[in-house]
Amino acid sequence: MRYLPLSDEDRAAMLAVIGAKSIDDLYVDVPGEARLEGLVDLPLAQGELQVERALRAKAEKNIPARRATFFIGAGAYRHHVPASVDHLIQRSEFLTTYTPYQPEIAQGTLQALYEFQTQVAMLTGMEIANASMYDGSTAVAEAALMAARVTKRRKVIFSGGVHPHYVATTRTHCAPQGVEVVALDPAIDGEAAVIDALAGDVAAVIVQSPNVFGTVSDLKPIAAAAHAQGALLIAAFTEVVSLGLIEPPGAMGADIVAGEGQSIGNALGYGGPYVGLFATREKFIRQMPGRLCGETLDADGRRGFVLTLSTREQHIRREKATSNICTNAGLCTMAFTIHMTLLGAAGLERLARLNHETAIRLADALGAVKGVEVLTPRFFNEFAIRTSKPAQEVIDALLTKGVMGGVAYSRLARGMADTLLVCATETNTDEDIAHYVRALEEVLA
Secondary structure, three states: OOOOOHHHHHHHHHHHHHHOOHHHHOOOOOOOOHHHOOOOOOOOOOHHHHHHHHHHHHHHHOOHHHEEEEOOOOOOOOOOOOOHHHHOOOOOOOOOOOOOOOOOOOHHHHHHHHHHHHHHHHHHHHEEEEEOEEHHHHHEEEEEEEEHHHHHOOOOOOOOOOHHHHHHEEEEEHHHHHEEEEOOOOOOOOHHHHHOOOOOOOOEEEHHHOOOOOOOOOOOOHHHHHHHHHHHHHHHHOOOOHHHHOHHHHHOOOEEEEEOOOOOOOOOOOOOOOEEEEEEEEHHHHOOOEEEEEEEEEEOOOOOEEEOOOOHHHOOOOOHHHOOOOOOOOOHHHHHHHHHHHHHHHHHHHHHHHHHHHHHHHHHHHHHHEEEOOOOOOOOEEEEEEEOOHHHHHHHHHHHHOOOOOEEEEHHHOOOEEEEEOOOOOOOOOHHHHOOOOOOOOOOO
């Protein structure tokens, strides 16, 4: 058999070694409401053919983005990914072993990572970038822990505009290490409110621009206030395409920039895998989590690439390590790098401008619908609207009319039940917008 289960005696011996009375003791940190009592409501055994049919039937209940008029954002975005990206990431030059510790057999992977780091540093306006994190939320969590190490302080403050999932992920990472996470109340245009919460015990303030409601903010005053208190400014983002048009966080004084890179090269995939971007100032390089790929010369003076400041020993130092994320999203970074290379600086700017212009047309059209109020004052490709009916009810009704109209904020966090997050990208047409407007008018009538 490929799977040989442990006996009761085996389990008892293992629990005794770690000092646990029962298997339940291993899950004490999982909230009770998140635990499942009893078995999952599935057949105990089925043949392979029956399992395949059952799972296919469940999968067919999903509605792919391409089968509806799609205006969902809130952290994951539908963009056009050229067919050449998927073709090139399968080239043998880039397919090397899992971990490129042996540079002599992993030059393709290492060079791609080096180019990726360069692109991320340029996009964010920072001096250095790592070889990626798991996703945007874990990147922000690692940024919070890094700030605590740099400042020797144990508190971080989130503005009310940071994506609630990013806040929750950071709480999970910070709690075992004794770092306090303070989250301000949700605010559509409240990034600057963190200034009033600053004090001498704060390691970093974490703000997002464009924020979860789509608002684009000037981070310079926040950076100045944070630095005056000896704190760092961590700038988060969920929509990396926005950096093709708005001023990069590094130019506004951010010390660490962390966010999601899914929008470039990586299609929506039921939640992943995605790719976390992480960049910082060179003076903090030894506190930066993850891997760093560097350029060097070999014995014959030829250009080459190696992993640097990231030895294998770093990954097994447990609580002494700068990070316990010991890998990177390699295939996703490859897709990001290839798509970014195909676009170039001018192409990225045109793509960003197209997103913004489409969002403006959508906001104007929705704002003219009776029962709708556009709430976001300055946005890139995403904005919040207030609806005369509960947002989740509106979303459900729109879906019956073939429109994926956005995300109700109440799905991300409590409160603001009448607030709907809407996103437009280059994939949306004028016909899509007209379809949305007609459907929304009917739903709110």
